[in-house]
Amino acid sequence: MKTKFQHLFDEKKRVKILVVGDLILDEYIWGSVSRISPEAPVPILESKSENLALGGAANVANNLVALGCDVYLVGGVGKDEKGDKLLELIGNRNIHTDGIFRFVHRPTTSKIRVIAHNQQVLRIDKEDNRPILPETEKKIINYINETVPQMDGVICSDYNKGILTEKVTHTIMHRAKNVKKHVVVDPKGTDFSKYKGCTVITPNQLEVERVAPIKIATQEDLDRAAEYLISLAKAESILVTRGKEGMILYRKKKKPVDIPTVAREVFDVTGAGDTVISVFGMSLFSGFTFEEAARLSNMAAGIVVGKIGTAVVTLNELNQFLQEDMLRTSPTILEVEEAKKIVSLAKNIGKKVVFTNGCYDLIHGGHIEFLQKSRRMGDILILGLNSDDSVRAIKGPNRPIKNQQERANILSALQDVDYIVIFNEQTPENLIRELRPDILVKGDDYKIDQVVGREIVESYGGKVALVPIVKGLSTTNTLDQILQHHKS
Known part of the structure; x- marks a missing residue:
């Protein structure tokens, strides 16, 4: 997957996507609350600023543009001031607007969100859900028929505001099938049969519960409900989003794939569903x-909920998340070539790599304190661990007490040690030359000019640091004390 993702940066041809759905103007009022109204038990907001953002299908289009896609948007806005503002915002994002038509009989849909201290305290919706006029519906259908063949795929963003009528939806599915294009649907309402023929539908779990005639109390109930909806929509797949539980991917005659959430901090879930369908659609297409x-798409959702307001995710943010995910999920004990890739990934996302080395036979408190101090000097600590042969050559035939695998396993359990590389030479010079760490750390029982690898690290601009060690603590001293105690 990571190799495919890199191709999104390399491709000269941008992914062309048709987005059909309800266009919404998101309005934000930002302020603070410090008192309660004397007129009613409600907070008083002291307004500080206001801004406008793309919402609904327009936010899906905005997400796709941020991901580098060429987006053609289909929908409608009112012949009013808010419609003018929404069209201006859309145009500013270089989204194709030939498929956007003006309503005469209904206003532009808008959602006003009041934010105090980075928390949403109120939302006001202004909308008219009457069906669109037949003449508007015909214009939309004609545009879809003309445009779908030139697209890489279609996304339907249904907010149940009237654009995705039965005729419009049928046209999308029929035309896409004829030219073999995928259609991804973010559904609304209680009738998923109108999406019949789509490739994927992406409801949240609450929407699944509303639509499926199955009471969902267990995982097995959700599995059966998903199978029902796949059959109802004649879809290839259903992606059920579950908030803090992540998401589950269902496909015909295949085991469900449970994908846990990767969100680190959640500030605002506004528009997270738009981000999911945008990244999922772009990736599939x-x-x-x-x-x-x-x-x-799960990674993208984890990023966007950490932002305030209707937000988007960029390719660079996804790329950084992927690289950090590789760092998080890589095994601790590595071969040299694996460690080189980890160092490269870390440096690509601005992380500082610290390196130290040693035998670490019979680990004691001095070792722990030294590793803690070393780790605090950067973002990632790589420990070069002398192999058994290396330890014997340095310490004598009776060492090590613990073999290299035991020593590595114990060290890998320490939270301050990110990665371990076992080396056979008596010094880590070759390993340092291969890894090129930013900082080389040794104990202050050495002098700077005695540190093996110093010249290598300093030659490319790296640093060498000496960390205070705990006096009197060493494996040799520990062994001497054990032997002395045994003799007595």
């Missing part, structure tokens, strides 16, 4: 598998 697309 770019040749990713269903599972790869789902995992990428």
Whole structure:
């Protein structure tokens, strides 16, 4: 998946996506609350600033543009001031607007969110859900028929505001099938049969519970409900988003894939569903598998909920998250070539790599304190561990007490040690030359000019640091004390 993702940066041809759905103007009022109204038991907001953002299908289009896609947007806005503002915002994002038509009989849909101290305290919706006029519906259908063949895929963003009528939806599915294009649907309402023929539907769990005639109390109930909806929509797959529980990908005659959430901090879930369908659709249309697309969209959701307001995720943010994910999920004990890749990934995302080395036979408190201090000097600590042969050559035939695998396993359990590389030479010079750490650390029982690898590290601009050690603590002293105690 990571190799495919890199191709998104390399491709000269941008992914062309048709987005059809309800366009919404998101309005934000930012302020603070310090008192309660004397007129009613409600907070008084002291307004500080206001801003406008793209919402609904327009936010899906905005997400896709941020991901480097060429987006054609289909929908409608009112012939009013808010419609003018929404069209201006859309145009500023270089989204194609030929498929956006003006309503005469209804206003532009808008959502006003009041934010105090970075928390949403109120939302006001202004909308008219009457069906669109037949003449508007016909214009939309004609545009879809003309445009779908030139697209890499279609996303339907249904907010149940009237754009995705039965006729419009049928046209999308029929035209896409004829030209073999994927259609991904973010559904609304209680009738998923209108999406019949789509590739994937992406409801949240609450929407699944509303639509499926199955009371969901267990995982097995959710599995059966998902199977029901796949059959109802004649879809290839269903991606059920579950908030803090992550998401589950279902496919015909395949085991469900449970994908845990990767969100670190959640500030605002506004627009997270738009981000999910945007990244999922882009990935699927770019040749990713269903599972790869789902995992990428899950990562994107984890990023966007850490932002305030209707936000987007960029390719660079996803790329950084992927690289950090590789760092998090890589095994601790590595071969040299694996460690080189980890160092490269870490440096690519601005992390500082610290290196130290030693035998670490019979680990004691002095070792722990030294490793803690070393780790605090950077973001990642790599420990070069002398192999058994190396220890014998340095310490004598009766060492090590613990073999290299035992020593590595114990060290890997320490939270301050990120990675371990076992080396056979008596000194780590070759390993340092291969890894090129930012900082080389040794104990202050050495002098700077005695540190093996100093010249290598300093030659490319790295630093050498000496860390105070705990006096009197060493493996040799520990062994001497054990022998002395045994003799007595």
